[in-house]
Amino acid sequence: MAKDRTPQIDYAAPLRRLLVALLVLVLFAVFLLWRIDSPRVERLRAEITDRVVPSFSWVSAPVTGLAHIVADFRSYQRIYDQNQELKRELQQMKAWKEAALQLEQENARLLDLNKVRLDPKFTHITGVVMADSGSPFRQSVLLNVGARDGVKDGWATMDGIGLVGRISGVGRETSRVILLTDTSSRVPIVIQPSGQRAILAGTNTARPLIELLDDPDSVRPGDRVFSSGDGSVFPAGILVGEVTQSTDRRLRLRLAADYERLEFLRVIRAREIEVIEDPGTLVTPPLSPVGPAALVQDQADG
């Protein structure tokens, strides 16, 4: 109903419409830019997250703490059952501990016999989880360690037990970990004891899918899965989980890491992996530089 508005508004309305159209265009341009030059915009995203999320921590820390207290309190209600269960488990663990000690000694002896030297650079930084992805479509967490602490893109992260994900997006004080359950996560794995190599693909469910398996028959549910180090993505030999079979008979993975409570994560410093670029000159004798020329001359003579 423009007729009963004051002239001032009539003058402003088209200008406003123009500005809004411009704003929408700019927003679409940002989206296009992201589609074209994703790494740069993702770096901007890491930068923004780095600025904004740490300033939330003063409120998020107590709320998260409170939620954990509530969860702990619920577990107190079942404390008698848990106590009985723990006692039973402790009995079993004592037996296992004995076995582990013997194995450790044996392992040390064997390593000594083989003169194996473990890599001293295999160290880690521990970070605290500050935030999750905030969206049901992406699975990631934000750690409070970043470029300041020397964290780099692509490094592996694990909790105390198993692999959790890889670093993707590093700010100054924060870094994002893409979890193995995210749809964009692909990790090379090796399945023991068969030694089959495969790719672990996240599907936004609790059980990621085991893909590109050479011989599915040689893999059984319960087999243990480790990172393989193929493609120099991850250090090899980190425990990932064990194989299970879903109801649709596809091989999936039960993750070893406790995804229910990700609080402290270890970021594994990746080793500089040496790349062999030489095509093997030591094996074949070096070609003489006059070889082809001499051949041509031979033919001319003949």
Next chain:
Amino acid sequence: MGSAGPAYIWTMRGVFAAITVFILLAQLLPLETTPRRWVAPDLLLAFTLAWTLRRPDIVPVALVAAVFLLADFLLQRPPGLYTALVVVASEVARARHDDVRETVFAAEWFTATALITAVFLLYLIVTGIVSPIPVATGLLLMQALLTILVYPLVVGLSQAIFGIKIAAQGEVDDRGRRL
């Protein structure tokens, strides 16, 4: 008039910004690190549409763009796309403001439903075309549905706690312009 002066409008703009920050914060709390089979409704969108349909003067388009762009970046959505769609939707809602105050709530809800559906469908289509990773279509549709269902609740909350009412017919602001 108490609900139209610049002081009131700027206060309510601050309240709106505070609500959005609170919603974002609640989503980012590291409480859910396992994949979920369900999704929460997009409260940010519900609040924005409810407030623009009822009091467009409180929610300037720049604030909408800023809030949703920040959300895009923090929640790892493709930046800009969802924001652009919501800005367009909020502009449509702004234009529908006159209709809303002349009709019943069901009509307002219908408008909101149409806008939410349009935003989610366009977002689904565009990300389906350009996104390098598969889009969780089922989850997105569930989110759209829940956002539609939560809309009356958001309106009730806005009215009860923050006093966001539809301006009555003929109500004017301090300078005598129609609201």
